[in-house]
Amino acid sequence: MKNNSSFKNKLEESGHSFTSQRAEVYSILCENAPAHLTAEEIFIKLTQRHLKIGLSTVYRTLGIFTNIGITDKVDFDDGMSRYELVENFDGKNHRHHHLICLGCGRVEDALDDLMEDLENDVLEKFSFNIIDHSVKLYGYCAECSMKNKIETGSK
Amino acid sequence: MKNNSSFKNKLEESGHSFTSQRAEVYSILCENAPAHLTAEEIFIKLTQRHLKIGLSTVYRTLGIFTNIGITDKVDFDDGMSRYELVENFDGKNHRHHHLICLGCGRVEDALDDLMEDLENDVLEKFSFNIIDHSVKLYGYCAECSMKNKIETGSK
DNA sequence: AATATAATGAGAATGGTTCTCAATTAAGGA
DNA sequence: TCCTTAATTGAGAACCATTCTCATTATATT
Ligand SMILES: [Mn+2]
Ligand SMILES: [Mn+2]
Ligand SMILES: [Zn+2]
Ligand SMILES: [Zn+2]
Numbered sequence: 001m002k003n004n005s006s007f008k009n010k011l012e013e014s015g016h017s018f019t020s021q022r023a024e025v026y027s028i029l030c031e032n033a034p035a036h037l038t039a040e041e042i043f044i045k046l047t048q049r050h051l052k053i054g055l056s057t058v059y060r061t062l063g064i065f066t067n068i069g070i071t072d073k074v075d076f077d078d079g080m081s082r083y084e085l086v087e088n089f090d091g092k093n094h095r096h097h098h099l100i101c102l103g104c105g106r107v108e109d110a111l112d113d114l115m116e117d118l119e120n121d122v123l124e125k126f127s128f129n130i131i132d133h134s135v136k137l138y139g140y141c142a143e144c145s146m147k148n149k150i151e152t153g154s155k
Numbered sequence: 156m157k158n159n160s161s162f163k164n165k166l167e168e169s170g171h172s173f174t175s176q177r178a179e180v181y182s183i184l185c186e187n188a189p190a191h192l193t194a195e196e197i198f199i200k201l202t203q204r205h206l207k208i209g210l211s212t213v214y215r216t217l218g219i220f221t222n223i224g225i226t227d228k229v230d231f232d233d234g235m236s237r238y239e240l241v242e243n244f245d246g247k248n249h250r251h252h253h254l255i256c257l258g259c260g261r262v263e264d265a266l267d268d269l270m271e272d273l274e275n276d277v278l279e280k281f282s283f284n285i286i287d288h289s290v291k292l293y294g295y296c297a298e299c300s301m302k303n304k305i306e307t308g309s310k
Numbered sequence: 311a312a313t314a315t316a317a318t319g320a321g322a323a324t325g326g327t328t329c330t331c332a333a334t335t336a337a338g339g340a
Numbered sequence: 341t342c343c344t345t346a347a348t349t350g351a352g353a354a355c356c357a358t359t360c361t362c363a364t365t366a367t368a369t370t
Contacts (some may be wrong), residue, residue: 018336
């Protein structure tokens with residue numbers, strides 16, 4: 001549990017009660033960070049811990065967490081939404097990027113933004129004011145790139 | 156119909172037959188470019204044109220189009236996939252970005268990539284070889300930014 | 311034209327997510 | 341602490357975009 005009292009505060013500030021179910025879901029997220037968990041995966045981890053929380057409650061809780069900025073909902077094109085804790089680093093208000101390997105399916109977080117050029121360009125050309133973004137980079141991780149080279153016998 | 160023969164070629168090169176249904180779906184996409192259409196929207200436009208094409212066929216066709224690089228499948232978080240023609244501009248092999256307005260919901264295409272800094276950084280730090288990306292920029296369009304200013308009375 | 315292969319379409323099935331509603335629990339005041 | 345009220349929970353039903361099934365039809369090849 002990273003910072004349970006700020007978690008509780010965020011709930012209460014936004015007009016939600018602090019319940020054992022919400023605390024348990026939060027604790028699963030903390031223990032598994034920086035994993036990207038589905039509602040079902042969280043539900044299973046709770047069950048393994050002999051905590052009887054309904055799947056609807058897991059979904060509802062993750063919805064609330066996402067609304068009040070405790071979690072981010074991410075989508076890696078595999079048919080289900082995934083959730084991860086929002087990092088509360090300094091002035092960071094943009095979501096981090098995701099490197100999605102087309103070989104092994106693994107997903108890595110990339111914490112450097114480096115979107116300034118693009119954002120300035122968009123503001124100039126479209127007068128579009130960017131609030132946040134979702135950046136997914138598809139390619140091959142170091143390990144899969146290596147395998148590809150060996151298999152194709154490229155120089 | 157932008158370039159019907161290259162469309163036919165792409166189908167045949169990839170081992171698919173050229174059928175009237177596929178030609179019709181392609182033609183709807185061309186006529187509505189650069190819109191981002193759902194399978195259902197395409198189906199409705201076909202029906203309005205008195206073309207009896209099954210919804211399953213529309214889905215299957217869009218799946219094939221996306222596999223062979225005729226269309227891109229995009230997701231604007233509204234519960235359904237959308238499809239748009241791939242621009243066959245010169246050496247462009249990365250998908251374009253999307254500006255999604257949180258006010259009015261409109262989506263604009265941003266054709267400048269400007270992802271070089273980020274891609275170089277990712278290659279250096281992770282040895283991750285980027286093949287393609289998906290970039291969604293959320294914010295307020297010129298019109299909605301204006302409205303927001305007036306409503307909030309900000310300087 | 312005949313044959314083999316692929317495509318089509320109507321409807322059923324799928325599956326992640328949301329909804330319903332009766333039972334339970336939390337919150338705040340007395 | 342007890343009471344009242346409003347919020348939360350959970351089991352299962354409902355939802356709904358998409359995929360699947362399979363008999364029929366169209367296309368490609370000989
Ligand atoms: Mn992440
Ligand atoms: Mn687009
Ligand atoms: Zn990999
Ligand atoms: Zn707008």
